[in-house]
Amino acid sequence: MASNQRRKYLLLNEENPLSAYLYLLPYLTLFVIFIALPILESMQISLYDWSLIGPPPRYVGLSNYHYIFTEPTELFLPSLKNTLQYAVGAVPLFVVGSLFLAVAVDAVKRWKGFFQIAFVMPMVINVAAISIIWIWIFDPTSGLLNYYAGLLGLPSQNLLGHEETAMWTIVAVSFWWGVGFPFLVYLSGLQDIPQTMYDAARIDGANAWHCFRYITLPLLRPTLLFISVMQIIGAFQVFGQVYILTGGGPYDSTRVVVQHMYLTGFQYFEMGLAAAMAWVLFSILIVFTLIQFKVFRFGERLEY
Amino acid sequence: MRKSLAAAAVILVLLLALSSGIGAAKVTIDFWTLFTGPDGRVMGELVEQFNQEHSDIEVVMQILPWGEPYYSRLATSVVSGEAPQVAICHDYMIPRFASTNSVLPINESMLEVLEMGEDMFYEAVWHNSGSYEGVRYGIPLDFHGFGVYYNVDLLHEAGLSSEADALPVTGDDFVAALQKMTKDLDGDGTIDRWGIIAPLDWFRAWSLWAGVWQNGEDFLSEDRTRSTWNTDVGRKALQFQVDLIHKHRVMSPELSVNPFLAYYQGQAATMISGVWEVLGAEAAEGLNYTVGNHPLIGPEKVYAIGSHTFVLPVQASRDAEKERAALTFIKWILDHNLEWVKAGQCPARLDVLRIDEFRNAPYLLPQRTIAEQGAFGRYLPKIIPWSRVQERIVSGIEAALLGKKTVEQTLIDMDREIDAILIRGR
Amino acid sequence: MTWVRRHSKQIVLLVILTVLAVLWLLPILWAISTSLKPNPHTYRHPPRWIPEVITLQNFREVFFTIRTTPIWRAYYNSLVVSTSTTFLVLAVSSLAAYALARLDFPGRNLVLGVIVSSLLIPGQITLIPVFLRLHRWGWLNTYKALIVPALAGPFAVFLLRQFMLSIPRDLEDAARIDGCSKFRTFYTIVLPLIKPALTTLAIFTFFGSWNDFMWPLITMTRRNMMTLPVALQAYLAAFNYMIEAGYILAASVAATIPPAVFFLIFRRYIIKGIALSGLKL
Structure with missing residues (x-):
């Protein structure tokens, strides 16, 4: 009896609720070392003036936060604004555009496989190739796009070279590049919806739009939430495409926040400022995500 | 699956064992470069040759992407004690690395091993590249300046001579020549062959401060604490670039991240680029080119130049043997300066100028032409946050050329932004 | 008509x-x-x-160049890293997900909340601290530096937990009544049931690891340790690369072929896998 009692408190005893931590142990250890502690450390860094190389960190309180919000020549707020512009273009395009592509590919009866491959393929292409291909296409004097526009008698365009069009062009290229993931997820979500529901609706005289509006859309709600949360997070962390296509130009009009963070940390060697920016970005993402959970009424159960 | 993991682990262990085994026989040193183009191939061949000639030293060259990723990685490698024994560093990055004790000072005894001194180099190159606050940290490998690449066929077509001494020297000559070469070929009222293609963004910045210097002034105060762009001279230099587009209409108004293609394809008669562009021009199909010096837009004959230098990044622990091997390597490469010049740079060493091949070979024309800048060359100000200052200048010029801001407003903003960076100090 | x-x-x-x-x-x-x-x-x-x-x-x-990492070597590095990462992520995350989905223990909601909210954290925030830690441990320029930090990603745990919640408990309950231990139940009953989710996760982890650029760029400085994206980046000269576009695109095409073939072959399986794993919140 006594030995049984003692065993009860051992983690290895399955009856001890704390034994669950054995399953969590490998992951939690990694989580603490590579995510939790580094987050706390980066919060600490954001309170210091530190250049990575050179003199040791110097405590400066909240002045890094103060600097990025109040220094008139600091590009953090403009780059946040540019990121917002990207998100305003990209999030709806990804969430809605890839949904329509998926619905269309789901409905079409021929060449399904070909369409799936076509829309997913850009996803696996390397960043270096993307840059060469698209810079080539968009070049104002010798690019493919203007060559064919010229043949059609259209005036030549410099889509990446002007503030008015550069960011939207980046959005379009990003969509070309990244549509594969949401497209596949939607496609799978659509396969989850029982055909019988559509058949029943048809008998009641519903047309294609009604079916979409009253069956597909509501049943896809969890998928929609998933995609839109992922896209918002992705949009605020956009970096690679911008860096490649415009490098942030013309005159910083496409400089995005992660690029600015990267430059601040690793080119300007202002680790404290960069960490402060990362924390501001993190706070913004949390707010956005909470709003989305409200909008999509997360947690309500779905019955098929 | 477990098998494949185990296999991967075994292979990994074997590889690690192998790589440490090779190192034991020789002194192995790491050499980082940022030569990602065809010049990287030339350097690779030089390193290979060096390794063949030296049984006791093995140099392992790594090419890392040019631009800020290169310097971020150099910095992080020093912080983490994983730095290469030798690295290439632009002259304008020396203050950053020197002020943080990330690169070793090159003292007298090292210079003795190198058997090098100022008499071997261009005066401007030796004195201004590689040193910071009176201490030497870098050995110049070369220097580079900007020139004008002309399409010879288009020069002739416009009735202009392509002889070296007939090419434009002043800004006014240059504009006049461009006006003759700018054409509306199909008569539809739009220009389809430009006199000059708008240069790459940071090339424009080099032309801009060269313009200020050619008018006898500077764009930073003498004590390097204030930006002084908004002056008559600063306005004149920027106005020159704006006028090429908006007044003379000889430069393509659309800015591109890849202006070279339009020149190679004959859609523009000239381009401004660095001496390194020779490799592109040589490779361009059917292009008959010549090179002239960058036009002077003021009374003073000054050119903006820069250098690649060898630096010795600080190691976790100093190893005399490796340091000596590094110096041997640097000396050897500099003894083969002409080979490196062929990769599209001007020589740092004066004796190269006396070599017949350098004086006569047609494929070295751009190097020969731009090497003349060596005697009149001026380097960038030695301030720690230089690359950040340059970024603001690049951005400002772009806004002015695209008509987003007036010339004056651009320069006012530039001063404000650069002042803030100078106050911050890094 | x-x-x-x-x-x-x-x-x-x-x-x-x-x-x-x-x-x-x-x-x-x-x-x-x-x-x-x-x-x-x-x-x-x-x-x-x-x-x-x-x-x-x-x-x-591209295959026989002396300029940078030979591409076969980069292939090998990418393959080792992506494969090991994928298997280890599956192992570590499924264990954790099982505890969070099926076991009742004090502090569960707290652990879950922390993990889920860390989904929102931009990766750049942890970059420097993790880099410095790996440096202290002497892990830079080793495969470990690419594999181990990737195992801490919260997405995998989150995905697997959500999937486990959606499968019925009947089988597990029956097994428990027959005297099966919790771990045996996990290993013999739950793991086979969550195969679709594991497949999906494996694919995303593999592609994510294969295409990751920033992290290997910073941690792998030795030529022989570079993964494909980093090696490819080194081909791309900063300004006059257009004269060598053929090389760069050949390298990119060569690097793209393995994942493309992988997708072509497993396309149906992938879509089915995602469908069954119900990627949703």
């Missing part, structure tokens, strides 16, 4: 999708075509879709 009318919707759909698909594939075809051209031909004006001269010289250059 009646055939056309009956199928008019399908025809319209087919036409629209075909136009879009061609638009999607054109840049890729251009890349492939350019990778087969001799370098001077790559920037000819007017553009030519079908190379006048087809050469494998670019591919030869």
Whole structure:
């Protein structure tokens, strides 16, 4: 009896609720070392003036936060604004555009496989190739796009070279590049919806739009939430495409926040400022995500 | 699956064992470069040759992407004690690395091993590249300046001579020549062959401060604490670039991240680029080119130049043997300066100028032409946050050329932004 | 005519999708075509879709170059890293997900909340601290530096937990009544049941690891340790790379072939896997 009692408190005893931590142990250890502690450390860094190389960190309180919000020549707020512009273009395009592509590919009866491959393929292409291909296409004097526009008698365009069009062009290229993931997820979500529901609706005289509006859309709600949360997070962390296509130009009009963070940390060697920016970005993402959970009424159960 | 993991682990262990085994026989040193183009191939061949000639030293060259990723990685490698024994560093990055004790000072005894001194180099190159606050940290490998690449066929077509001494020297000559070469070929009222293609963004910045210097002034105060762009001279230099587009209409108004293609394809008669562009021009199909010096837009004959230098990044622990091997390597490469010049740079060493091949070979024309800048060359100000200052200048010029801001407003903003960076100090 | 009318919707759909698909594939075809051209031909004006001269010289250059990491070596590094990462992520995350989905223990909601909220954290925030830690441990320039931090990602745990919640408990309860231990239940009952989710996760982890750029760029400085994206980046000269577009695109095409073939072969399985794993919140 006594030995049984003692065993009860051992983690290895399955009856001890704390034994669950054995399953969590490998992951939690990694989580603490590579995510939790580094987050706390980066919060600490954001309170210091530190250049990575050179003199040791110097405590400066909240002045890094103060600097990025109040220094008139600091590009953090403009780059946040540019990121917002990207998100305003990209999030709806990804969430809605890839949904329509998926619905269309789901409905079409021929060449399904070909369409799936076509829309997913850009996803696996390397960043270096993307840059060469698209810079080539968009070049104002010798690019493919203007060559064919010229043949059609259209005036030549410099889509990446002007503030008015550069960011939207980046959005379009990003969509070309990244549509594969949401497209596949939607496609799978659509396969989850029982055909019988559509058949029943048809008998009641519903047309294609009604079916979409009253069956597909509501049943896809969890998928929609998933995609839109992922896209918002992705949009605020956009970096690679911008860096490649415009490098942030013309005159910083496409400089995005992660690029600015990267430059601040690793080119300007202002680790404290960069960490402060990362924390501001993190706070913004949390707010956005909470709003989305409200909008999509997360947690309500779905019955098929 | 477990098998494949185990296999991967075994292979990994074997590889690690192998790589440490090779190192034991020789002194192995790491050499980082940022030569990602065809010049990287030339350097690779030089390193290979060096390794063949030296049984006791093995140099392992790594090419890392040019631009800020290169310097971020150099910095992080020093912080983490994983730095290469030798690295290439632009002259304008020396203050950053020197002020943080990330690169070793090159003292007298090292210079003795190198058997090098100022008499071997261009005066401007030796004195201004590689040193910071009176201490030497870098050995110049070369220097580079900007020139004008002309399409010879288009020069002739416009009735202009392509002889070296007939090419434009002043800004006014240059504009006049461009006006003759700018054409509306199909008569539809739009220009389809430009006199000059708008240069790459940071090339424009080099032309801009060269313009200020050619008018006898500077764009930073003498004590390097204030930006002084908004002056008559600063306005004149920027106005020159704006006028090429908006007044003379000889430069393509659309800015591109890849202006070279339009020149190679004959859609523009000239381009401004660095001496390194020779490799592109040589490779361009059917292009008959010549090179002239960058036009002077003021009374003073000054050119903006820069250098690649060898630096010795600080190691976790100093190893005399490796340091000596590094110096041997640097000396050897500099003894083969002409080979490196062929990769599209001007020589740092004066004796190269006396070599017949350098004086006569047609494929070295751009190097020969731009090497003349060596005697009149001026380097960038030695301030720690230089690359950040340059970024603001690049951005400002772009806004002015695209008509987003007036010339004056651009320069006012530039001063404000650069002042803030100078106050911050890094 | 009646055939056309009956199928008019399908025809319209087919036409629209075909136009879009061609638009999607054109840049890729251009890349492939350019990778087969001799370098001077790559920037000819007017553009030519079908190379006048087809050469494998670019591919030869890329595979046997001395300039950077030989591409076969980069392949090998990427393969080792992506495969190990994928298997270890599955192992570590499924254990944790099981505890969070099926076991009742004090502090569960707290642990879950912390993990879920860390989903929102931009990766750049942890970059420097993790880098410095790996440096202290002497892990830079080892495969560990790429594999181990990737195992801490919260997405995998989150995904697997959500999936486990959606499968019925009946089988597990029956097994427990028969005296099966919790771990045995997990190993013999739960793992097979969550196979679709594991497949999906494996694919995303593998692709994510294969294409990761920033982290290997910072941690892998030795030539022999570079993964494909980093090695490829080194091919890309910063300003006059256009004269060597053929090489760069050949390298990119070569690097893209393995994941592309992988996707082509497993396409149906992937879509089914995602469907069954119910990727949703």
